[in-house]
Amino acid sequence: MTDRTLHLPVAAQPSVDSLVNLAVLGEEYGYERAWLPETWGRDAVTVLTSMAHETEEIGLGPSILNIYSRSPALLAQTATTLQEVADGRMRFGIGPSGPAVIEGWHGADFERPLRRTREYLEIMRTVMAGETLNYDGDVFSLAGFRLRCDPPEEPVPIDAAGMGPKSVELAGRFADGWHAIVFTPDGLRERLEDLERGIELGDRDPEDVRTTLSITACALEDGERARRLARQHLAFYVGAMGTYYRESLSRQGYEQEANEIAAAWASGDQERACSLISDDLLDDLGAVGTPEHAREQLRKFEEIDGLDAVAVSFPRGATTDELESTIEALAPDV
Template sequence: MSERDIVVPSGMDDIDDVAAMATHAEDHGYDRISLPEVTGRDGVTLLAILADRTDTIGLSNDVFSPWGRSPAILGQTGVTLQEASDGRYRMGLGASSPDLTEKWHLGEFDRPLRRLRETVELVKQVTSGERIDYDGEFFEGGGLSLRGVDPAEVPIDVAALGPKAVELAGRFADGWVPQLFTAEALEDRLDDFRRGAELSDRNPEDLRVAVTVRSCVLDDPERAREVARRQLAFMVGAYGPYYRQSIAEQGFEAATDSIREAWTEGDREAGVAAVTDEMVDRLVAVGTQETAEERLERYEAIDGVDAVRIGFFGEMTAEERRRTTEMLAP
């Protein structure tokens, strides 16, 4: 049976609210909770706090940028969080985006998949306790190893959308965390993930696939759909090119072009209006509890999916997130 995880939204009021969401999810049987890290709170500190305030729920992050921390620091972070959580941690890594890389980390967004691959390989060297010895295009050299802390197995999940990135996840990482896929498109992309695993002589069934499905269960289904429309418009219009391209390739090219055009011209309402009913029906899980459950179960039925991760929408209130968490609990 597929597991159910939960994803903390960005912009929570304070750290105690984040911790309360984690304990609430733990009390309702969720298997894992994942934290974002963009330009807000530091994810490592939050994970350390949650390791202390929870007992059984798994801990993850969405996602650390390969430009934000060195591979050695990421490895140290992994073994330390594994120690703090008694082995409940999985590290999330991704190729990030041009905006976040260049406008926040002040790096050059150059060959992101190559940098991600080298980061994954180096983190695994560090966490295993090996002496760093690496000859790559971005990283070269070594000579030191972990000291004063035991090595630990730190599974790495890669957030990826396109075929080459998903193949990379299957080839080098321990799991894949996709988002904003229709069930049909996810089934197709799983072929890329399996191919990557096979290139490394690994069994895809040993790797974890956990798809994020943004969800909202309200007494007013139309409000839930409107909340979803605004989030989808933002993701397509403003959140970087990769989500827009991925959604367009799933049969929504005309809609994504209209959304992007309206957003670029500053007409947010037109962008929201360009989100089609089909996009809402097939990319997210919103409306009544019955409707949302049907959507989630469609993903859970896909061969190769190990977990569905309940995500939220930016406009949802704390009470709406709490209700959705309870209504969609495993």
């Protein structure tokens, strides 16, 4: 059975409390986990700490923390501390993000993202196991320290985000799970083959690698409003967030649409960029419209073999009331 989780809004919210309230609402409606993104707004660690204090059962985790702005040892310390605060409910998502954020916001060189991801996974596990850190990698050479506090009683699983074949293969080979975003059903099935290849290369049990797909979702009685919000959101990702989403969409059979969306956005014609997302493409990428239609589209993804969880994500322009309505409409038991 596919779990249903929340991927809390990437857009700025009124306050930390407003994000905490969404996690509390998710717990009330039976969602398995609340994932919190971190981009260039509030930091995820502080908000997750607040969520841990105000919830009791729902799983929590960042998706994603990038692998350039914090050292691997610091991320391991953070995971250890959050696991203590949350009484064992944490699961971590890490990944490279993209050059626009890493270079333009953090001022770091976006170099060797795949190798760096692998080394983060290996170093974080060593630290969280309470072992002395002696690591000689291509990116990091570390020695002589070990975690000063007790390691987590329950190890914190670490998932890796990725969109391309090699990054997904890496997740299968080294991570505890894969986080996917902006995928059609057919595109996801193709990347799941890369995940399976990584699992085989790592000589691992497929049951030990969990796949989570974040799906743009908006379920409103005003279905056209929901679809308009989703078009704006997806056009922004394809047009304004570097090349990763455009390239991923191209690999999934929408090369012409992806290039035209990006070109329209780059020329300043955001309205045209949104209009280029057809109804078919919108339904292929998300679960948006009236509650009935959104639930139908969400079930289409949940039926994909090899997918363990769908994460209900939200358009950037949705209001608090629209977020809450979508959480209620797409709750696991509805």
